[in-house]
Amino acid sequence: MTFLRRLAKDPFGIVIFIALFLFIIGPMISVVLWAFSIQWRYPSLLPTEWGLKFWAQTFKRADILQALPLTLMISFIVTIVSAIICLPAAYAFARIKFRGSQFFLLSFLATNAFPRFGLYITIAVIFLKLNLISTILGVVLIQLVNTLLFMIWIPTAAFKGVDKSLEEAALDVGASRFRVFWQITLPQVIPAISAALLLTFVGTFYETQGAILIGLPGIRTMPVLMLSLINNQLVVQYGAILSLTLWIPSLILLLFARRVLSGKTLAAGFGV
Amino acid sequence: MASLTFNHLNKQFGSVKAVDNLNFEVKNGEFICLLGPSGCGKSTALRMIAGFEEPSSGDILMDGKSIIALPPNKRPTAMVFQKYTLWPHMTVYKNIAFGLQLRGLEKKVVEDKVHSALDLVGLKGYEKRLPAQLSGGQQQRVAIARALVLEPQILLLDEPFSSLDAHLRVRLREELKSIQRSLGITTIFVTHDQEEALSLADRIAVMSSGQVEQYDSPDIIYAKPSSLFVAGFIGSMTLLEAENKGSELKLGNYTLPSSEIVKGKDVKVALRPEDILLADANGWAAKVSQVMNLGPFYSLVLAIEGLGSVKALFPKTSLLKEHDQINVLPNRYLIYHEDGVEEITL
Numbered sequence: 014m015t016f017l018r019r020l021a022k023d024p025f026g027i028v029i030f031i032a033l034f035l036f037i038i039g040p041m042i043s044v045v046l047w048a049f050s051i052q053w054r055y056p057s058l059l060p061t062e063w064g065l066k067f068w069a070q071t072f073k074r075a076d077i078l079q080a081l082p083l084t085l086m087i088s089f090i091v092t093i094v095s096a097i098i099c100l101p102a103a104y105a106f107a108r109i110k111f112r113g114s115q116f117f118l119l120s121f122l123a124t125n126a127f128p129r130f131g132l133y134i135t136i137a138v139i140f141l142k143l144n145l146i147s148t149i150l151g152v153v154l155i156q157l158v159n160t161l162l163f164m165i166w167i168p169t170a171a172f173k174g175v176d177k178s179l180e181e182a183a184l185d186v187g188a189s190r191f192r193v194f195w196q197i198t199l200p201q202v203i204p205a206i207s208a209a210l211l212l213t214f215v216g217t218f219y220e221t222q223g224a225i226l227i228g229l230p231g232i233r234t235m236p237v238l239m240l241s242l243i244n245n246q247l248v249v250q251y252g253a254i255l256s257l258t259l260w261i262p263s264l265i266l267l268l269f270a271r272r273v274l275s276g277k278t279l280a281a282g283f284g285v
Numbered sequence: 286m287a288s289l290t291f292n293h294l295n296k297q298f299g300s301v302k303a304v305d306n307l308n309f310e311v312k313n314g315e316f317i318c319l320l321g322p323s324g325c326g327k328s329t330a331l332r333m334i335a336g337f338e339e340p341s342s343g344d345i346l347m348d349g350k351s352i353i354a355l356p357p358n359k360r361p362t363a364m365v366f367q368k369y370t371l372w373p374h375m376t377v378y379k380n381i382a383f384g385l386q387l388r389g390l391e392k393k394v395v396e397d398k399v400h401s402a403l404d405l406v407g408l409k410g411y412e413k414r415l416p417a418q419l420s421g422g423q424q425q426r427v428a429i430a431r432a433l434v435l436e437p438q439i440l441l442l443d444e445p446f447s448s449l450d451a452h453l454r455v456r457l458r459e460e461l462k463s464i465q466r467s468l469g470i471t472t473i474f475v476t477h478d479q480e481e482a483l484s485l486a487d488r489i490a491v492m493s494s495g496q497v498e499q500y501d502s503p504d505i506i507y508a509k510p511s512s513l514f515v516a517g518f519i520g521s522m523t524l525l526e527a528e529n530k531g532s533e534l535k536l537g538n539y540t541l542p543s544s545e546i547v548k549g550k551d552v553k554v555a556l557r558p559e560d561i562l563l564a565d566a567n568g569w570a571a572k573v574s575q576v577m578n579l580g581p582f583y584s585l586v587l588a589i590e591g592l593g594s595v596k597a598l599f600p601k602t603s604l605l606k607e608h609d610q611i612n613v614l615p616n617r618y619l620i621y622h623e624d625g626v627e628e629i630t631l
C-alpha cells in the first residue's frame with residue numbers, strides 16, 4: 014500500500030493513474046457489459062436489457078462451433094511439436110559447449126525482433142508452391158516459427174540454472190545419463206517448461222497474422238473469425254462474447270504464471 | 286575398501302596444468318587429505334578419481350587395476366561435494382535411497398540401510414524432510430549418509446565442511462573421523478584448512494600448483510616440512526635469513542650451530558613458536574611487542590634486535606606482558622638450504 018500512499022502525495026500522479034486505469038480497465042468493463050446485454054442504446058450508461066440470449070446464439074453459430082475445436086487442436090499440435098523439437102535443443106544449448114551456440118540463440122531473438130509480416134509473406138510464397146496454403150499443416154508450420162523463441166530461450170535458461178553438481182551427484186551414485194536427466198534435471202525445470210508450454214499454447218491460440226496469411230480461406234481460427242465478425246459490424250455482442258471466451262486461456266496463464274514464475278525460475282534464467 | 290594409486294597423473298585445461306604428474310599411493314583403509322591453496326588442483330584430482338574429469342595422461346589404479354576407462358556411474362567411489370548437492374525435490378529418505386534403489390535392492394533392505402545410515406550421521410527421524418528444511422550442517426550430514434550408504438570402496442570428500450561455522454566444522458570432523466575408523470573405508474578428503482588436515486589425516490599430500498610437495502604423516506609434515514612452501518602453509522612458522530659459515534649460522538649478531546650437510550651461503554632458518562624457550566643472558570635479547578591470549582597459552586610476537594619479529598608460544602604462568610625485556614633461544618630449528626632441509630635439535 015506504500016504505492017498508494019506515495020501516489021496520494023502526488024496529484025499529477027493521481028491524474029495519470031486514473032487515466033491509465035480508465036484506459037485499461039474501461040474497455041474491459043464495456044466488453045463485459047456488452048457480453049451480457051441484449052439491448053444497449055445511447056445515451057444510457059448501462060445496458061437497457063440484460064440477458065444471455067446472445068451467448069446461446071453465439072455458440073450455435075456453425076462457424077464458431079467449427080473454429081473453436083480447430084483452434085484448440087492447432088494450438089495443441091503446435092505446442093507438442095514445438096516441445097519435441099525445442100526441449101532437446103534447449104538442453105543441448107544449456108549443457109554442451111559448441112561454437113556458435115550464442116549465435117544460434119540470438120538468431121531466435123532476431124526472427125522475433127524482425128517485422129513478422131515480411132517473414133510471413135516470404136513463407137507464404139513458398140507455401141503457395143508447396144500447396145500448403147489453406148491447410149492445417151501450413152498453419153501449424155507457420156505457428157511453429159513463432160514458438161521457437163519461448164520454447165528455446167526459457168527452457169535453455171532453466172536448464173542452465175540447474176546446478177551441474179546435482180547431476181554429477183546422481184551419476185556418482187550410479188544413475189545412467191538418461192535417468193539423471195529424467196529424475197534429477199527435468200524435475201528442476203518443470204515450472205519453467207510448463208510456463209513455456211503455456212505461453213506457446215496461448216500465443217498460438219491468439220496468433221492472427223500468420224493464421225490469416227496462410228490459413229485463409231480454408232482454415233479460420235478463432236481470433237481470425239472474431240476479427241471478421243467485428244469488421245462486419247455484425248452484432249457487437251458476438252465480438253464481446255468471443256472476447257470474453259478468448260480471455261480464458263490467458264487468464265489461466267496469468268494465474269499459473271503468478272504461482273510458478275514468482276519464484277526464481279525466470280529471474281535466475283535469462284542469464285543466457 | 287581398496288587401495289588407490291596415482292600413476293604419473295596429469296590434467297591440462299587449455300594452457301593450465303591443473304594436476305601435474307601426481308604420483309602417490311593410498312593404502313587400504315587410509316584417510317588421506319589433499320591440502321593446498323585455492324586453485325592448486327585438489328578438486329581436479331578428486332574429480333578424476335570420481336570420473337568427472339578425464340586425465341590428460343597417466344593412470345589411476347584401484348587395487349592395482351586401472352579405473353580410468355569406467356564412467357562415473359560405474360566407479361566404486363562415492364563423493365561428497367563442497368556445496369550442498371542434495372536433490373531439492375526429494376526427501377531426505379529418497380536422497381539416500383536413490384542409489385540403493387538403482388541397484389535393485391528390495392524395499393525392506395533399502396529401508397533398513399537408509400535408517401542405519403541416518404542413524405550413523407545422527408539424523409534419525411528426518412526421513413520426511415526436504416533438503417530446504419534442513420540446516421547446512423544437517424544437509425552435509427545427509428550428503429555423507431548418501432555416500433556411505435552405498436558402501437563405496439573409496440570415499441571422496443571435496444571441502445565438505447568449508448561452508449559451515451567453525452564449531453560445527455570441528456564437530457562434524459570428529460564424527461566423520463570416527464565413522465571412517467569404524468567402517469575402515471579408504472577416504473580422500475580435500476581441504477585448504479591445514480588444521481583440518483592435521484587433525485583428520487593418516488597422511489597429508491600437500492599440493493602446490495598441481496604438484497604434490499610433500500606426502501607424509503601429519504607429525505612429520507608439521508615437524509619437518511620438506512620445503513619452504515610447506516613450512517609456510519602448515520602451522521605457524523618464523524623464517525629468518527641466515528648466513529652459512531660452515532659449522533655455524535650467522536643470524537644478525539647471533540650464531541646458531543649448523544651442520545656440514547647444509548649447502549650454500551644464504552640459508553633460511555625456520556622456527557616453530559613452541560620451540561622458542563626462555564634463556565639466560567646469553568640468549569637473544571627480545572622485547573615483547575604483542576601478546577595474544579589463546580586460552581591456555583600466550584602467543585607472543587618478540588622483537589629481536591638484528592633478527593626481526595619472532596613468534597613464540599609461552600604458558601600463561603610466564604606472566605609476560607607487552608614491553609617486557611626477555612632472553613630467548615630456540616631448542617629446535619630447521620635450516621632450508623640449497624639441497625633441502627636439515628633439522629637441528631639442541
Ligand SMILES: Nc1ncnc2c1ncn2[C@@H]1O[C@H](COP(=O)(O)OP(=O)(O)OP(=O)(O)O)[C@@H](O)[C@H]1O
Pocket residue numbers: 298299301302303321322323324325326327328329330477
Ligand atoms: N573445467 C575447467 N576448465 C578450465 N580450467 C579449470 C577447470 N577446472 C579447474 N580449472 C583450473 O584448474 C586449476 C585447479 O583447479 P581446482 O578446482 O582443482 O583447484 P582447487 O585446488 O580445488 O581450488 P579450490 O580450493 O579453490 O577449490 C585452477 O587453475 C582452475 O582454474
Ligand SMILES: [Mg+2]
Pocket residue numbers: 327328329443
Ligand atoms: Mg576445489
